[in-house]
Amino acid sequence: MITTHNGPQPADFTDVRATNLAVVLRFVRENAPCSRADIAASTGLNKATVSSLVADLIDRRLLRETGLTENRVGRPATMLVLDGSPYAAIGVEVNVDYITAVAVDLKGEELLNWRRSFPGSTSSAGQAIAAVAAIARRVVSRMSKEARQVLGLTVAVPGLVDVQGAVRIAPNLGWHDVDLCGDLAKALRDPGFPVMVDNDANLGALAERRFGPHGNVDDLVYITGEVGVGAGVIMDGRLRRGGRGYTGEIGHIQIDPLGPDCRCGRRGCIEATAGIGAVLARTAPDASPADLELEIDEVVQRARGGDREVLDLLAEVGANLGKGLAVVANLVNPEVIVLGGYYVPLAPWLLAPAEEEMFRRAIAPGGGGCRLEVSTLGYGAAALGAAARVLDSVDSGRLPAPA
């Protein structure tokens, strides 16, 4: 089944052609190689309309003919596939200890993937914006050299991003009311492509659907395992943002009123009891944010070596994580919860206790059918999701102009 309309339609239907172009583009993305007749048969659009739409998409170099024909009765049909070779979608993630940048083509194939350490927790917002702009400029310049037009850039931020793309609070970066979207567009000198900003967990969830093994899962929650813990909530196949864009803020849900102090000023929050910080507070209390990756690697080595103290700690953090995930399972009943970030290397020790506690606390039998899985996308999930958001906006009708 294809979804030909995935949101409310405008009352006046003036953009019916843009909508139909997007319908055809999505159909070919999911069914290539396919013929014009296949498109007409499956979308209900008539053949003349399909021919005109396909011609337009070929003009825009979003589709191309393969030259191959399908072996069928009657007139041979020319097969269509996605083109998109002249395009790139860029995703950047800024976090407490690193900046990541990826670029993908229209098919979602990775063109580059850069990661560098960045002192996010000790930099000002201005410094962070300058650093994001610097890496973005380098990616754009690389894409220009490859003769690719940039379709858009999304930046993933670990914080509350409102529906306009302003960062209200990014506690672990120390940001308050940063107009990242506007400032970045300025720093890039009005780059001629859309600049978007979104929450890292939201984008991780988009990445799992588009690039991970969960493309067919309509109810999925992605959990970031960075210094912060957040959730991206997909229900009925779409990211759900809520009234203001602040869904999935699970990091400061209280698990234990007598639990350890949290940096937010409260006690026993999910971040303080089940976050990466809860691990490092005991294994490396003086670690600098810049060394997170090294410190987590050290924890992994000690756990592999059978270090009792570390194994007990990970069992405890896993159980606390399960308490938090039970809240998610009870309230939004996902089919899959995907653990990302630093939870990935620690998963061999966290997963079993987390699952056990989640199942114990979920009121629906068998956790309401919820499976707990580990991201296969690695640290790059949010940046990949940022690029996915650019592709999503193309798929929903914001097409590049014809050449």
Add this chain to the structure above:
Amino acid sequence: MITTHNGPQPADFTDVRATNLAVVLRFVRENAPCSRADIAASTGLNKATVSSLVADLIDRRLLRETGLTENRVGRPATMLVLDGSPYAAIGVEVNVDYITAVAVDLKGEELLNWRRSFPGSTSSAGQAIAAVAAIARRVVSRMSKEARQVLGLTVAVPGLVDVQGAVRIAPNLGWHDVDLCGDLAKALRDPGFPVMVDNDANLGALAERRFGPHGNVDDLVYITGEVGVGAGVIMDGRLRRGGRGYTGEIGHIQIDPLGPDCRCGRRGCIEATAGIGAVLARTAPDASPADLELEIDEVVQRARGGDREVLDLLAEVGANLGKGLAVVANLVNPEVIVLGGYYVPLAPWLLAPAEEEMFRRAIAPGGGGCRLEVSTLGYGAAALGAAARVLDSVDSGRLPAPA
């Protein structure tokens, strides 16, 4: 704006006429009185198609012409309104201490509203089904006398209802794996109209959107305040059911690991710390479920009289409720949380402490914009929502056959 497609479209578009009939029906519901030209202009359907669809809907007695004409330049237009006088949608709620039945016409106007006490907590599932069937038969018979065709019947149950309409667990009714839908259809001797079963909180949320003051709120959570505490979650304008239909199960989210024992075997759950049971455990520990309404009334009288003990208790329960609502605000970021059931009479004392605690614990500034409100629909919300679900299924294209 009207939503002309509110879900995935079938790939083959064979039911395009049913979809378009529903589009026209919804447009008239929201914009009556209106002309065929208005419909064509707003939906993008061409005028000949609209005329044919309207004729069909008039045949089915879902629309009628008013005889009035709009005062406009050019040829006068005949105005259309909803008819629906020959139809009724029935909603029934079964709960721990009562059964409610309502019937509404196609416009949502109430035709009857019955409430009777019922010993739900001490009855077997078979007895409950017999009682629901008995009240349903009486409503159907009343509708027949009024020459109304029943469009459907939905039963609201305080428990986990899977996507097929089977009740997996209704803890406060003592039900496990009850095929209410099937058993009820049998008890009604295959009544010739669809029988549906849904969770009471889900239906309360639908009722708030269709019959309450929240018709334009796309992100709304309804909280049941019966013996159980559950949530119905509307995001982006539609009820979200999750993977298996078990969203909104907040009653057994743990607020305090050292809190009072809960009937579920855990400790410090929302039901045990912030439910009606938490109030009655202290004011009327021996109250029978059949007397809940009287006991709550007694609590209200004592609070009105300034009884210090009761006022302190309600402040404490209100704060606990706020802790639970903060979880909802953080995870799904609703625009409005509506408190229903027994929370309504207790709201004058619960609301302020609940709101204070919710705002304190929500990570987004100002609770992420979430307002806390009290249902105006009274105890009948779930039954009204059950009838609303029947109307929703008509609106989405399951139309009665032409006469």
